[in-house]
Amino acid sequence: MSDQALTSSRVVSLEAIAEQQSRGTERRRIWRRFKRYRPALVGLCVIGLLFILAVFAPLIAPYPPEEINTPLRGAGPSADHWLGNDDIGRDILSRIIYGSRIALIVGLGATAIAVTIGVTVGATAGYFGGRVDFLLSRLVDTLMSFPLLALLLTLSAVFGPSLRNVVVVIGLTVWASYARLVRAEVLSLRERDFILAARASGADDRRIIFRHIVPNALGPVIVIASLAIGSIIILESALSFLGLGVSRPTASWGTMLSDGREFIRNYPHIAIAPGIAITITVLSFNLIGDGLRDALDPRQRE
């Protein structure tokens, strides 16, 4: 008995090692291609820094983000307040640092929701085909024909502005492109031999979809997702700018721009820093996306 157990455990571990090694070399190959595109490395460093800022904001920010300092209302940059103070005297640098939390939470959270829904819907539609495919595809068409920002504004107005609602509402509206992509990938994978082999060895639909098909369709999904994070961050800032995103007094780059707009005649400096913060963040995510596209999908290389 002990003999048999020993053998089977050895077989399993050998298999596991082989799998780990092949994954390891694949990962290394992707990383090697990724870092050939220098701008993507710069983007990765910037986003890394942004993560550190977001996680350790209370330690890094020189002042509490909501601390009001009335005498310094609208003061320009100084030695104590590097980026100056806003219309009610809050430290702009501290609010920018705290605002990175909102941008990252919304950008990554909404993308995660959208990818989850999109991959599931796309895989289901592509795998089962027929009536299921028809219904799901019409749903995807409908969502893709909606004017996105108009839909987001309406939903935020209906459900009320809050951080959680912004993440959910954006996630629920931008998944259609993933569904379309995954569906097409699944259609081409469905008839391949390894799927037949999996079915012959007794795997059920769920296992085939999520263990065999989805992992093979994931490359392009990751590329699109990384390129979409930036536009979601811009969407969040636009919603907050219009007062239908993250509610005050939480520091979000969009609400800061909205403050800046109100006082643009007297204190134009308030509107400068949040815009630069958004641009740098979106730019970095886009550069990472370009790098990933080169690394994961050599067909799409320019």
Place this chain on the structure above:
Amino acid sequence: MLSYLIQRLAQGILVIFLVSLLTFIVMQLAPGDPVRLLVGQAYVTPEQLEAIRAKWGLDDPWYIQYWTWVSNLARGDLGTSIIRQGVPISEMVADAAGMTLRLNVLSFIIATSVAIPVGVLAAIKRYSWFDYASMLGSTIGVAVPNYWIGLMAIVVFSVNLGWLPPYGADSWKGYILPVLVLAFEEMAALARLTRGATIEVMSQDFVTTSRAKGLAERVVIFRHIVRNALLPVITIIGYRIAFILSGTIVVETVFAWPGLGRLFFNSIQAHDFQVVQAIVILLTVIVVVMNILTDLTYAFIDPRVRVK
């Protein structure tokens, strides 16, 4: 070809129907009672409230209300707003749509006439300083929120220099900032796209062949490369035009431009959901029609698609 067209039209109509249904359901979930908003602080008896509800058909079940709305819509009647009475919604929307259209047509002409030559030139002179500079500019350009550029333009040209009005559409000067701000964003995206498409065409065999048979470089570039590179660009332009109207919401709000975007935003804030519904439907119809037109244009100019 005809059956394809009919199929696309049927799908389009189905999509518009689904959008109208979804929009209507979302509107039903909206908090706040339009009749209460209409009455405001005035004192009214519950009977009077009921009478107002009955007059507007608000006491019917939602599917009857939906049916009334859709059947009026199908006849092109958008109704009148409960909140802002007097002006029919169709008139409100038409006026605003005209202003938005003017803004977008102007910015689109500027964007394409700059972006396409820049993209083609960057591709032909790949790895030159012009290529690096224009791609650096457009990579940053797509990352900047357009409404922030608007704010900065107001700071520089209105507040500091005093050359242009910060908002309004009263004179031609009011057009300059919003048109340029919208053009800037479009320009960045289109230049990147044109460059990518051109590079792809340049690596194809027929380009080598046309060079090998001794055609002048000018002929190779204009007749063979640019013409083929513009195919995908035209498609993407079509899809972008479809969505451009909803993209102007924030910019119109920044410049207080009396267009569709601002009407939409103001209506949301005023809880005037009838106007919101009307605009969403209009935008969706534009998207669907533009997508069909784009596909047809593509089939028309590219014989390879027609054969399939």
